[in-house]
Amino acid sequence: MDDKKQAGKNNILSIDIGGSSIKAVLLSEAGEMLSDYIKSKTPSEAKPDEVLEIIFDLIEPIEKTYNRVSIGFPGYVKNGVVKTAPNLAKEKWTDVPFGQMVANKLKKSVRLVNDADQQGLGVIAGKGFEIVFTVGTGFGTALLFDGELLPHLELAHFPRNKRKDYDDYIGDVAFNKKGKERWNRRLQKIIKIYKTVFNYDALYIGGGNSKEITFKLEDNIKLVSNRDGIKGGAKLWQQSDKFQIKTLDPEH
Incomplete structure (x- = not known):
């Protein structure tokens, strides 16, 4: 381990x-965990500078034996720039160059993508058309074909009705308000819609509320953990940049 x-x-x-x-976790190039998996609470209505400082404090115990950083972010990201962050401080994340901010802070090269995209890279088999759901604070999705990320689509923000989108329909607020049984029925409806629309080869479901699933899953649906998903940070550096996966180097 020390040699690695x-x-x-x-x-x-x-x-x-x-x-x-x-x-956060330190990974080898092959995706093997080289440090303890550590975490810190995300503040309510977290702003960019607050998140940056939390990251900096969180990773302090991790040995500085890395020269690349992968970040999964809960919102729409393009070329390392955050466009939306519906579950953080909503009015403070528009066009924020967060990837560059991290690169400058840590003095390392950075790749920043949607969090479901990064998790998807860590859990998929890499064969055929695969979809990843994250069910936690909100609802995240990632689309992959033969192990390659497809362009990220904020499918969670398709309208469910006149007042709510799928993020509202299946997110943590809905879970707490409607209860476990009704939340499970809602998730089953979403899976049925995705099966019809996308005809996926495999579906992976992760996120904090995935442990609350009570219905029987079809053979091509698998529950996955956040610990497995964070390993996608290694595979992110094996992806091409054709879909706005840009490498941000520190500015001097």
Whole structure:
């Protein structure tokens, strides 16, 4: 283990920013965990500078044997720039160059993508058309084909009715308000819609509320953990940049 840590130059710091917690782990280039999986609470209505400081404090115990950083972010990201953050401070994240901010703060190269995209890379089989759901504070989705990320679509924000979208329909607020039984029925409806519309080969469901699923899953649907998902930070550096997966280097 120590030899792998000291090999360092190919190690990757993987960070997952969620609506309820921020998590980090040191990975080898192959995705093996080289440090403890650590996390810290995400503040309510978290602003960019607050999240940046939490990351900086959180990773302090992790050995500085990495030169690349992968970040999964709960919103729409394009070329390392955050466009939306519906479960953080909603009015403070429009066109925020957060990837560059992290690169400058840590003095490392950074790739920043949607959190469901990063988790997807960590859990998929890499064969055929695969979809990832994250059910936690909100509802996240990722689309992948033969192990490659497809362009990110904020499918959670399709309207469910005149007042609510799918994020409202299946997110944590709905779980707490409607209860476990009704939430499960809602998730079953969403799975049925996705099966009809996308005809996926496999569906993976992760996020904090995935443990609350009570109905029987079809054979091509699998529950996955956040610990597995954060390993996608290694595979993120194996992806091409054709779909706005841009590498941000520190500014000097």
